[in-house]
Amino acid sequence: AQSVTQLGSHVSVSEGALVLLRCNYSSSVPPYLFWYVQYPNQGLQLLLKYTSAATLVKGINGFEAEFKKSETSFHLTKPSAHMSDAAEYFCAVSLSGGGADGLTFGKGTHLIIQP
């Protein structure tokens, strides 16, 4: 069975500062990894995904994530935070590629942007 751990239920950064949201996974097979964002009272929007191609993945809104097999990590970063980035972020894993498999989500990290 696979699992996801997101370190830090809340992360606070200043506007313009680096954003780093941590995600570690557990999987018995090479995983598919995802980051989703959820704004208040809305569904989930896909930020980016890792599907065993390039280990550095670029997503929407300036976010990127790096797959590190040796560390079983898939941390999400953004060089310069914007007020509009304030939201809940979820890391997720699947084994067979999501479309044919349910996603396993972490508990989420609430990103707070200080002006």
Place this chain on the structure above:
Amino acid sequence: DAGVTQSPTHLIKTRGQQVTLRCSPKSGHDTVSWYQQALGQGPQFIFQYYEEEERQRGNFPDRFSGHQFPNYSSELNVNALLLGDSALYLCASSLPWGSQRETQYFGPGTRLLVL
């Protein structure tokens, strides 16, 4: 291109009642997955439907059942509602095969409150 749609947006029920939630997948998608997101938690996979059959199921009791129609839309039914069933219910659609099969697209959710 219409995204995933869900109805109703909000619902209030009392314990012991039954509820039906509805989902229309993104255009061209034929696989529908349902998730339960309790307050402050990440989404949890309930089940997935493909070709009108339940293909995969998470750790949810039989009170949770579903259906998929020939037009790929889907329903989630919950019987004998408990207070703990209060949550945001998310529907996601995807392609089971092909280069983008790993990506699940989420709807805005139905917020269920059980009193």
